[in-house]
Amino acid sequence: MHGTAEERAPRPVPQEIRGFLHYPGWLSPQEQAALVSDLRAVAAAAPLFSPMTPYGRPMSVRMTSAGRFGWVSDLRGYRYSETHPQGTPWPAIPASIRAIWDAVLPKARAPECCLINYYAEGAKMGLHQDRDEADFTQPVLSISLGDDGRFRIGNETRGGATQSLWLRSGDVLVMGGAARLLYHGIDRIAPGTSMLLPQGGRLNLTLRVVR
Numbered sequence: 009m010h011g012t013a014e015e016r017a018p019r020p021v022p023q024e025i026r027g028f029l030h031y032p033g034w035l036s037p038q039e040q041a042a043l044v045s046d047l048r049a050v051a052a053a054a055p056l057f058s059p060m061t062p063y064g065r066p067m068s069v070r071m072t073s074a075g076r077f078g079w080v081s082d083l084r085g086y087r088y089s090e091t092h093p094q095g096t097p098w099p100a101i102p103a104s105i106r107a108i109w110d111a112v113l114p115k116a117r118a119p120e121c122c123l124i125n126y127y128a129e130g131a132k133m134g135l136h137q138d139r140d141e142a143d144f145t146q147p148v149l150s151i152s153l154g155d156d157g158r159f160r161i162g163n164e165t166r167g168g169a170t171q172s173l174w175l176r177s178g179d180v181l182v183m184g185g186a187a188r189l190l191y192h193g194i195d196r197i198a199p200g201t202s203m204l205l206p207q208g209g210r211l212n213l214t215l216r217v218v219r
């Protein structure tokens with residue numbers, strides 16, 4: 009159409025997998041590009057860094073955060089911090105990202121952290137629980153941008169059967185309710201599957217209520 013506002017496709021309905029709600033293609037390509045531009049501004053103020061695990065090995069994923077709290081890891085352990093390792097407060101969560109939380113989770117409390125994970129080729133994230141937050145009634149919402157990533161979902165304890173799904177650029181995933189404490193991780197990314205990020209790789213944003 010010409011001369012009228014761009015129409016976007018209706019938002020996808022969620023597909024449920026082990027209690028996670030997967031919204032494939034929630035974001036239009038234009039919305040994805042706008043998020044990347046907002047994330048560049050975040051990373052300019054709060055550069056990506058390679059966190060050390062408490063076991064003394066660097067994580068393969070590079071991270072930074074926006075919001076009142078950011079998630080950090082070092083030899084002292086995993087925790088939320090009000091400052092970047094460089095000593096500065098985190099930038100505010102961009103309005104474009106906050107709007108996704110509000111649209112998908114209108115009844116949830118306001119997010120206090122947007123953790124930004126960058127996966128270059130070969131990076132992965134081991135199975136983990138998100139349990140550094142105080143209120144497990146509040147969901148975690150994730151947004152995927154760039155190359156495809158294979159997400160793995162397990163159980164409330166380590167071990168047992170797992171299931172995987174591919175997360176693609178523009179997908180939203182909600183981990184809440186009975187799924188809130190399930191183990192999950194990223195097996196691998198598939199390089200070259202998206203043109204969104206000029207340098208390639210995958211960005212994942214997770215929005216959380218911390219307190």
Ligand code: MD6
Pocket residue numbers: 125133138148149150157159175181182183192193194212214
């Ligand atoms: C990732 N995601 O997709 C890692 N956590 O790169 C997570 O660890 C995650 O996608 C909580 C809820 C949704 C997630």
Ligand code: FE
Pocket residue numbers: 136137138192
């Ligand atoms: Fe997680």
